[in-house]
Amino acid sequence: MLPVDEITKLCYDHFRNLPKRGKPELGREWTLLAAVVEVRQKPKEKIEMKVVSLGTGTKCIGRAAMSPKGDILNDSHAEVIARRGCVRYLTEQLRLAVSGDKGSVFCSSEEMGKWKVQPEVSFVFFTSHTPCGDASIIPMVGSPSQVCPPVRPEGAEDKGSSAPKTALKRRAEEPEDQASKRPRPEGEGHQDLGRPDKEMKTGSPPQPEANQPSEDPCKPSDGEAHTGQSGDAEEQQAQDIHRTGAKCVPGETSDPKEPGAGYHSTGVLRVKPGRGQPTLSLSCSDKMARWTVLGLQGALLSHYLKEPIYFRAVVTGKCPYSQCAMQRALCKRVSQVTDLPAAFRVHTPELLQSSLEFSHSQPQTQHSHHSSKGRVSPCGAAISWCAVPEQPLDVTANGYKQGMTKKALGTPQARSLISKVELFHAFQTLVTSTPNTHLPASLRDKELQTYWDYKQAAGAYQQAWQQLRVQAFPSWPRSPRELLEFR
Numbered sequence: 507m508l509p510v511d512e513i514t515k516l517c518y519d520h521f522r523n524l525p526k527r528g529k530p531e532l533g534r535e536w537t538l539l540a541a542v543v544e545v546r547q548k549p550k551e552k553i554e555m556k557v558v559s560l561g562t563g564t565k566c567i568g569r570a571a572m573s574p575k576g577d578i579l580n581d582s583h584a585e586v587i588a589r590r591g592c593v594r595y596l597t598e599q600l601r602l603a604v605s606g607d608k609g610s611v612f613c614s615s616e617e618m619g620k621w622k623v624q625p626e627v628s629f630v631f632f633t634s635h636t637p638c639g640d641a642s643i644i645p646m647v648g649s650p651s652q653v654c655p656p657v658r659p660e661g662a663e664d665k666g667s668s669a670p671k672t673a674l675k676r677r678a679e680e681p682e683d684q685a686s687k688r689p690r691p692e693g694e695g696h697q698d699l700g701r702p703d704k705e706m707k708t709g710s711p712p713q714p715e716a717n718q719p720s721e722d723p724c725k726p727s728d729g730e731a732h733t734g735q736s737g738d739a740e741e742q743q744a745q746d747i748h749r750t751g752a753k754c755v756p757g758e759t760s761d762p763k764e765p766g767a768g769y770h771s772t773g774v775l776r777v778k779p780g781r782g783q784p785t786l787s788l789s790c791s792d793k794m795a796r797w798t799v800l801g802l803q804g805a806l807l808s809h810y811l812k813e814p815i816y817f818r819a820v821v822t823g824k825c826p827y828s829q830c831a832m833q834r835a836l837c838k839r840v841s842q843v844t845d846l847p848a849a850f851r852v853h854t855p856e857l858l859q860s861s862l863e864f865s866h867s868q869p870q871t872q873h874s875h876h877s878s879k880g881r882v883s884p885c886g887a888a889i890s891w892c893a894v895p896e897q898p899l900d901v902t903a904n905g906y907k908q909g910m911t912k913k914a915l916g917t918p919q920a921r922s923l924i925s926k927v928e929l930f931h932a933f934q935t936l937v938t939s940t941p942n943t944h945l946p947a948s949l950r951d952k953e954l955q956t957y958w959d960y961k962q963a964a965g966a967y968q969q970a971w972q973q974l975r976v977q978a979f980p981s982w983p984r985s986p987r988e989l990l991e992f993r
């Protein structure tokens with residue numbers, strides 16, 4: 507069994523030990539954290555774990571700001587940053603493997619040019635919060651709960667104060683137009699379950715304690731402790747739900763926006779809110795559901811891999827959380843997908859929750875906030891760190907390296923190392939360093955030039971994506987090709 511709190515602590519500690527750049531201002535700004543933890547477990551040996559990628563961030567840019575050069579990060583939600591950092595890490599590990607370095611996480615497979623993750627290694631995805639979108643639509647069942655007790659903020663004294671106990675307030679009783687006019691920090695509401703910010707504190711569902719997802723009131727398998735009703739039944743019974751700021755994509759059943767529990771449709775694809783304009787970025791729940799079938803490695807690395815890399819588990823920090831909403835969002839929606847190409851499958855990760863809360867979460871920040879500090883707001887920067895020898899740290903704001911002058915935007919210096927174009931260049935370096943005889947078949951004797959070309963040439967991956975789209979996500983918006991034709 508995975509040591510859930512140990513994994514969580516590892517991620518929080520790793521964040522704490524990073525330099526200050528890009529971190530939220532204590533007591534005023536909050537952020538979200540996600541990470542990928544590499545787990546090594548040989549039979550009868552002690553489990554070894556290390557963070558190989560970490561991301562923070564709450565923002566997403568609108569359609570108009572997207573770049574055809576692939577040089578801007580469209581989506582800077584922590585989960586997305588953490589996955590992209592992991593792709594950067596894996597690209598470096600493949601480069602090591604190709605050059606014969608035995609320290610790589612990859613070992614050769616029986617197929618020429620294809621590699622696989624060493625058998626004792628697995629990857630766990632950590633997120634400090636429930637992912638935005640479908641997983642954040644959580645029934646509020648039972649008695650009003652209190653906000654998570656405070657945790658010691660980074661570098662601060664623990665004053666030993668207790669959590670404020672506040673009454674459940676139902677935002678659902680407000681008319682939608684009024685709610686939507688309310689000013690929100692930066693016009694974004696990534697911290698789902700907490701939009702607008704005050705209600706975050708007041709309406710948490712009962713919090714499962716450490717490693718006890720069975721306490722979740724809507725977990726279908728939990729027949730003993732509760733009523734034995736299915737998750738759906740519980741959802742119908744709940745008087746209200748936590749909400750997501752992510753909007754249904756065209757073609758999906760739109761939200762009924764009825765008061766209380768009837769506000770949202772569940773199980774549908776959603777796009778993230780941006781700064782007042784629509785984005786093309788799917789919610790983290792949707793992207794994570796996609797990883798459940800396609801793997802976390804993306805199209806490019808799949809050229810080099812014998813099989814996709816799936817997350818063994820998703821660990822969520824202490825926050826409003828529902829096991830059944832997570833199951834619905836990440837697993838149930840894709841569970842029926844069949845006819846996948848060889849090596850692809852529906853891989854349901856273990857869904858676990860920790861008892862430890864992130865000290866820079868929105869509730870913790872509100873708790874330690876002083877009115878003199880200005881209003882509590884999401885941190886505008888996104889931090890990426892990954893386990894690579896050169897420039898592991900990459901801090902961005904608005905999709906470009908933080909601190910860039912307007913004049914520098916568009917230059918290579920302004921690019922994030924996890925932007926599409928930089929990950930593509932790292933991949934091309936891998937291809938160039940691979941001896942011709944050791945190239946995967948999908949890349950041999952091909953005239954591939956653009957990012958689009960290389961992605962399309964990943965045949966099995968594209969087939970799997972096609973099946974997933976047709977069977978589970980027909981409304982998934984396609985990225986415009988003109989945004990992917992850079993070199």
Ligand SMILES: [Zn+2]
Binds near residue numbers: 583791
């Ligand atoms: Zn998100």
